[in-house]
Amino acid sequence: MGDSTEAVVLLGEDGTPIGSERKDTVHGPETPLHLAFSCYGFDAEGRFLATRRSHAKRAFPGVWTNTCCGHPGPGEFMESAVARRLRSELGVGARALVCALPTFRYRAESNGVVENEICPVYLCRIEGDLAPDAAEVGEISWVDWPEYVARATRADSDVSPWSRLQVEQLQRWDLVERFLAD
Template sequence: MEYIIQVDENDREIAPIEKLAAHRKGLLHRAFSILIFNAQKQLLLQKRHQAKYHSGGLWTNSCCSHPRDGEPIRAAAKRRLREELGIVCELTPAFEFTYRAELDNGLIENEYDHVFIGRYNGPVYPNKDEIEAIRWASLEEVRADIQQHPDDYTYWFRYLMEHYAEEIRQKVD
């Protein structure tokens, strides 16, 4: 059983909670999203494995997950980036946001999301248990594709691109 961290609207810890229970009940919990950019300012996207417990087969940001109980958020982000993509790089905190989404399988995402930006130009080694495919694309290409094919992307990534693309661009430039 995997435990994540239930939080209040100010990201103050309430209690550890079993991950699936948090998503079934729609409880606000701590999460992170990582955006990895290369030297050409292209964003690394991943297509989530079809077998994921939600949002399988959809394109999303470079890496996203939850810290474990007692695990610092940046340490968790670095751990998952290495586990999912074989990438080790510095991660800079960019901003935080909250969102709530009812997913297609009856689960509810309700996250206090810490966004990190990293820069990386080396090889990528996707974990085949987590990821079906990867690709690099400019923010403009991503936003255009989301407009044309919104159902191909996770809710949180669409939300991120709709509300924070300019802020992300400024931090990458």
Template sequence: MPITPANGQTTGTAAMTATDTADEPIMLELVDEDGRTIGTAEKLAAHQAPGQLHRAFSVFLFDEQGRLLLQRRALGKYHSPGVWSNTACGHPYPGEKPFAAAARRTAEELGIAPSLLGEAGTVRYNHPDPESGLVEQEYNHLFVGLVRDAPEPDPEEVGEYAFVTPDELARRHSEAPFSVWFMTVLDAARPAIRELTGTTTGW
């Protein structure tokens, strides 16, 4: 798994100019089953049933003790509010590289820049959310890495965060609601996570 230094200076023109407003809605890249861009769609429209396959990313960051950084999504979010999920996730803007989007969104949500960040493959899934009725039809780029700084989350994005061991994650997952996509992306990222953390069990 190639690991690349991440200094947080990865936002491009698309990231700086796109805003989530009524006048300028966020647009997502629609893709085919091989991940090739075939068009764009407005963010909410892409998630309305039955969903349109679009590009996304998921980030898993670990501290120096090998604990995974989880976040609980803010209660004000329109999609999957109040549930626990991986470190950060989101969608590249049209034309934005997934790596740059992953670093950008981690900074926006948690106020941190990974000290290391590497690609961990892709996974395609179709997950309806029973609470909202929205559908996650995603071609998801996975990233794993290390973080050394304490998070400073944006309260509009993140309700709380926790660093967890594998056992703590299993217990929390059995007791609290998690995002519908969490186990799918975690399972797909496990080989890269084990390489990063130097373990063959646990993660």
């Protein structure tokens, strides 16, 4: 399903689903609260896959961020949505997929487009050969996690606002380090 017909789950302030709407009509200057996810993928050596959003994206074009983001469709299990998006954006599978931050929420604005999401954060091991979709991903970079943390926490960071907030919370509880140690 392409962006023009992809549906997102709308949420009430308490996080309960209240309906759905087409993704292309939801994201704008008055974006309602909706359900999303972020995923941080790691290889066998423990390196993190950072991605740079395509310059063709409406919101946050060309910004470095986590491995992938997306929205579960109405009735879709979150883990299935994460796996679907990893496959469609990067051509890879996920192993050991775990939800690290189940209640993460943020709001950010770029080019008149507001992101307003309850966005659980997942960690996984990436399987397969990368085949990025140029419409979604402009560039990829395998980096050591401490290097990405330093980049995301700099005052002049070029990392997406949601990833900066997520990194802060992931670090607070050593969630990535514990994930990689398993």
